Amino acid sequence: MTRIQKSMSLGNLFSYAGTISIHYQTVGQGPLPILFLHGFASSSTTWQDMAGLFPAGEFTLFLLDLKGFGLSSKPKDAAYSIEDQAEIIRAFILDRGLRSLAIVGHSLGGAVALRVCIEAGKGESPFTIEKLVLIDSAAYPQRLPKFFRKLKSPLGPLYLLLMPVRMLVQGALERVFFDKAQITSERFERYIRYFRGKGVSYALRATVQAVDPEAYVHVEESYRRLKLPVLIIWGAEDRNVRLSLGQRLQGDLSDSRLRILEKCGHNPHEERPEETFSAIISFLRES
Template sequence: MVLLASYLYVNQAPDKSVAELSPRWAGEPSQFIQIAGMNIHLRDEGPKSDKEPIVLIHGTSASLHTWDGWVDELKAQRRVIRFDLPAFGLTGPDPQNNYTIEHYADVVVAVLDKLKVKKSVLAGNSLGGYIAWATAVLYPERVSQLILVDASGYPFKSESLPLAFKLSKNPITSRLLKNVLPKSLVERSVKNVYGDPDLVTSELVDRYYDLTLREGNRNALKERFKQTVPGDLAKKISTINVPTLILWGRKDKLIPIKLAMKFKKDIINSQLVIFDELGHVPHEEDPQATVLVVKKFLQANKLQLPL
C-alpha cells in the first residue's frame, strides 16, 4: 500500500488550462475559432487564393501538430487547414458530450463554413481518416479528393493496442487516469504506434503528454471510445466516387493492413500505397516520404503542385 501510494503521488497529473498550455503549443500561426460552443484550436496556412484547401484531420489522442511535416512541405503552394478535434489538443471536450462520427463530420463542415471554404481535399489519419471518409459520405458536395492514412471505420481487432487506450476504455482505470498519468505510459503508447520506436523523441512525448492533460480531455477520451465506433455508415463507403489515396504503414499494429485492402476494394476510384517500415502514424513518422506520394497524387488529379 505504501508503494502504491508513493507511485500515485509521484505520478499525479492534474488538468492543465488552455492558458497554461498555449505558450508552448499554440504559437503562431495558431488561432481559436468559436464553433458549436467550442473554442477550436486551428492553423490556416498557405495561399488563401487556393480554392480547394487541404484539410488535415488527426487521430485519437493526437493534435494538429502531428501534421507539421506535411504542412512544411505543402504550404508554399497550397492552403493547408488543420485543427484539434473535439476531445483532443487545445480544443478540448464537446460541451454536448457528443462524439459520434456524424457529429465529428458536422464539425468539419462547420469549420469549412466558418472559413468560407466550399470544397476541400480531406486527409485524415486513424480516427481522422474515419471522419474524413464519413464527411465524404454525408457531405459529398464538400469533398473533392480523399487521403486516408491508416484510417478506421470498419470493425477490426488490433494486434496490439496502446496501453493508454486500454486503460482509458476500462471504467475503473479510466477514473484513476483522471488524476494520475505517468509520462512513461504516454511514451510507451506513442512508441506502440511507430514502426521504429527509436524515432519517438522526448519532445514528441512531451507534446502528447501535455495535450492529454488539457482540462477535460481524459474524460472526453473515454466518451470518444464509447461513441465513435464502427457502424452502419461503413456500408456507404462504396458510394464515395472522388479520387482517393490510401496510405498505410505495414507495421501498423493498431489497425490491420487488411483494412487498407478493404478500403481499396470498396472505393472504386482509389489507389493504395504501403510503407513497409512505418507504423500507424506514417505521416508523422516519415513526413518526407509520405507527403511525396501525396504530392504525386494531387498532381495526377489536376492540382498544380510542383514536387
C-alpha cells in the same frame, strides 16, 4: 526556427453552436485548400513534421484540432461520436467559405473525413470534396487496441488517474512507431504536454465511449458509392489498424489506390514524413 514554425499562424478559433471553440492553424496562402484531421489521442501538432513541406504558394493547409483534442473545447457532454465530429467539420468548411477542397485524415480523423465525404456526395452539399487522403484510417469494426479497451472499461477513469503520464505516453508511442528512433525527446515531451492538458482525460474517455465500432457497419455500403479519387497510405507494421483493413478499404473505394510504407507503423506522417508528403502531393497534383 523551423519551417513549420515560420509558416504556421499562431492559431485561430472557430465557434460551433455558440459554446464550442475549435482551434485550427493555417499553413500557406495558396489557392488549393486542404483540411487535415488528426487521429485519436492526438492534435494538429501531429502534422508538424510534414506540413511545412507543402509549397506555401500552392496550398492553404487547415490543421484542425477535433473537439476534445488539442486546444479545442473539451465539454463534459456525450457528443463525441464520429457523426458529431463530422457535423462540426461540415460547419467549419461552410464557415471558411470553402467550396472545393481536399481532406487528409489519419486514424480517427480518417473515419471523420469519410463521413464528411459520404454526406457531401449525396448531391445537396454546398461544397465539394475533390480528393481524399486516408492515412491508416479507422473504417471498419475491429477489436479495439488495448489502450482503448482500458479507457472503455468501468475502471477507465481510475486507470488514467493512477497511470503515470510518462509511462502512458511511452507505451503508446512504442506501439504506434515501428522505428523507435523516431520517438525523439521533442516528440515525447510534446505528447506529454498533450496528455497533461486540462479536460483531456474526460475527452479521451468520452470519445472511446461514443465511437461504437458497430456503427461502421451502417456506412460500409456508402464507401462503395463514393466517386472521388482517394489515396490510401498505410504503415505495413501498423499494430492499431492492421494493413488488411487498408487493403479491404481499397477494395471498397472504387477510385482508390493504396501506398504501403514498409517498416512503418501507425503514424506515417510522423515516422516517414517526406515519403508521406511525396505521395500526397503527387496525388493532389494529378489532373
